[in-house]
Amino acid sequence: MHSSLQNIRLVAFDLDGTLIDSVPDLAAAVDAMLVERGLPAVGEAKVRDWVGNGSHTLVERALASVLGQTADASVVEASHDSFLRYYHAAPCERTRLFPGVVEALDALASRQMIVTLITNKPVAFIDPILETLGLRHYFSMALGGDSLSEKKPHPAPLLHLAAHFDIDPSQCLMVGDSRHDVEAGKRAGFRTLAVPYGYNHGEPVSSSGPDGVVESLGELV
Structure with a gap:
């Protein structure tokens, strides 16, 4: 057992950049939204640096990039609706x-760990993606960025899971790819584990001070 799992009863995973590389599909939707508005597409490489704070912020960043300034709230809302549609x-x-x-995930299931998901992605997209990739059965609960009034890096989603399963936060582990995951974990009193290959706005996730870093989740086997 990896040292990060010692005395842990619940593991909470981030989704985008931790379990899945979703940028190709996110970038396609962002570019379609921009083109619909008569703006130039930005491409996958730029979107990769903008992911992690939810779909609304992703759209705000895309618009600001092509417009050279912060877009009006009404433009952001209409563009966000378009992005979600695509x-x-x-x-x-x-x-x-x-x-x-x-x-x-197989190893955690064999150890009877409670496995959960906390993502800033809108909740409506979680099940379709998990089902398509054959992952849904691993998770006892999944929270999206709009499941509660707060999202990561706020600790509320993590504390919600700990309370729901009646597990002390000190026996919970947050696994993610960004500083927001690490911050949320620390603020909630979770142990934190980071992967370096995801979406952290061009910064090394190790600089956020997680309790541990693994090059691959396969190290948890």
């Missing part, structure tokens, strides 16, 4: 699992 039509066409994910 993403809903194809949320998992090119999205792929990162190496070691299934092996790690």
Whole structure:
């Protein structure tokens, strides 16, 4: 057993950038939204640096990039609706699992760990993606960015899970790819584990001070 799992009863995973590489599908929806508004597409590389704070912020960042300034609230809202429409039509066409994910989830299941999901992605997209990738059965509960009044890096979603399963936060582990995951975990009193391959706005996630870093989730086997 990996040292990060010692005395842990509940593991909470981030989704995008931790379990799945969803940027290809997110970028396709962002570009479709921009083109619909008569704006230039931005491409996958830029979107990769904007993911992690929820769909609304993703759209705000895309608009600011092409407009050269912060977009009006009404433009952001209309663009966000457009983005959601395009993403809903194809949320998992090119999205792929990162190496070691299934092996790690199988290992946790065999140890009877409670496995949960906390993502800032809108909740409506969680089940379709998990079902398509064959992951849904691993998770006892999944929270999206709009499931509660607060989202990561606020600790509320993590504390909600700990309370729901009646587990002390000190016996919970937050696994993610960004500083927001690490901050949320620390503020909730969770142990934190980070992966370096995800979406952290160009910064090394190790600089956020997680309790541990693994190159692949396969190390949890």
